[in-house]
Amino acid sequence: xxxxxxxxxxxxxxxxxxxxxxxxxxxxxxxxxxxxxxxxxxxxxxxxxxxxxxxxxxxxxxxxxxxxxxxxxxxxxxxxxxxxxxxxxx
Numbered sequence: 001x002x003x004x005x006x007x008x009x010x011x012x013x014x015x016x017x018x019x020x021x022x023x024x025x026x027x028x029x030x031x032x033x034x035x036x037x038x039x040x041x042x043x044x045x046x047x048x049x050x051x052x053x054x055x056x057x058x059x060x061x062x063x064x065x066x067x068x069x070x071x072x073x074x075x076x077x078x079x080x081x082x083x084x085x086x087x088x089x090x
Contacts, residue, residue: 008036008045
C-alpha cells in the first residue's frame with residue numbers, strides 16, 4: 001500500500017496530511033482527490049479518473065438523448081445533428 005500511495009501522492013503532501021488528520025479515514029474525498037498526482041495525459045489522479053469515468057458511463061447508459069445510443073426511441077444523431085424519434089416505442 002505504501003508504494004502505491006507514494007506513486008500517487010507527493011511525499012510532502014503525505015506528511016502535511018499526516019499533520020492535519022489523525023487517520024487516513026478522516027481525509028475527505030475531495031481533498032484526497034485533488035492532492036493526487038495526475039495520471040499520464042490527464043488532469044486528474046486515479047480517484048477522480050475513476051469517479052468521472054463511472055459518471056460518464058452511467059450517463060451514456062441511462063440518458064435517452066445520449067448521441068451514441070440509437071436503440072432508444074429518441075436519440076441524437078451526431079452525423080446529421082438532428083434528433084431521431086422512432087415510432088416503435090415500447
